Amino acid sequence: MQTPSALQMLHLWEQGQDRPPWVRALLLLEAAETGMEHAALTRLPLGERDARLLELRAGFFGETLSSLADCPACGERLELNFSIDEVRLPGPTATLLLFESNGLCVSYRLPDSTDLEGLPPGPDATRALLEACLQDITREGVPATFADLNEAEVAALIAHMGEADPRADLKAAMHCPTCSHRWSARFDILGFLWEELSAWVRRLLVEVHVLARAYGWREDDVLALPPWRRQYYIGLLRS
Template sequence: MGAPTVDALIDAWEQGLGASPTRRALVLLRAAHPGASADELAGLTLGERDVSLLKLRVTLFGDHIEALGSCPACDEELDVSFDVSRLLGSLPPAGTVVREMVMDSCAATVRPPTSADVLAVLGEGTLENAGARLLERCVTRTAGSTDGGAPAALLDRVAEEVVAADPAARIQLGLACAECGHTWSEVLDVAGFVWSEVAAWARRTLRDVHLLARAYGWREADILALTPRRRAAYLELVTG
């Protein structure tokens, strides 16, 4: 994966403003994979999407991540740090994309959900039972099916199969509080985290553009075309 150009990343940030988390994730993926079609990117499983976003994060900001969290037991603030490479290496191997399961004479094929599935469910206009409707999109009943929808017990099994088939879609971090000793696991919102870092970078970059344009009268395109080191040198002259 090559690094997106500064212009492409700024454009992705602008397009993602006000968009849903899923659409923001796809906007970032398009910046990282300009040769891929929108349908191709939306068709990635959620785990494939999040792995790609983490690799984009490494390309843009490095392998090491430092963040802040809080203990659910005592509210103590804690530092969270990890390396993306080690995190991805710790994930269990993905199963087959399509899995077969049988429960109470109801046979079904199950596939992990994609961003396209999430957008389709959200496009139905209601969040009621959104999780069940998302799982139902991933099920093709081949025997013992009814017109009344998939049984709740079957959907519970489907959820288990989806996690097993696409483990990167639900990455959990093991955390511990040094203050009270409490330990817990927390799901990493990959798309939200990477977006927040890109948004912070975009705001810093636009601030740099503002300062240099005001000081030298340069165009935005000319400032963004500068290498980071040269831009930093000019900023030091302006602000120093």
């Protein structure tokens, strides 16, 4: 994996506007995983995709993650700082997984980006995603279909899929210093990274505006400068 340049990240952000999240993820990975074809990237399990987005984030923004959260117990607004190491998890070793319960046997694969395209909105999305990943279903050795599963079995299967690759549903351990409440919050690396990238782009464009206006440099010239040099020149202008 290579870390995209500032100019590449700016272009990726522009391309990702008004695109669904799963497309944004592929845009980012295509810039970082130059040795993989688009089709291979789309077939990465979502947990593996998110693990690679974590590494991309570490390379571009660093290993420390900072965010805000509200304590569900007392409502206190908390500033959270944690390391990417805390949410780095191993992935499954098998490509085909097996769920067994009371004579029911279901083999399935983990969902990938191709499964996200065309998902129905609302609560039916999870069921549709699950059904797309099923490979074979038998009950007491007799072939069955997804429609034959009851609600409890569907819920258990969804839980089994989540446990099979926790990287697709990362959790961060939280602690409120005000009331001492502890909980786990879902950490969406794609949403977090895109929001972080958007804030970075806005800051970057201000820097480009200031330096281009002051020195007459082209945008590409400003973007080619390391961040510390851009900040140094801006500091000179303010002194």
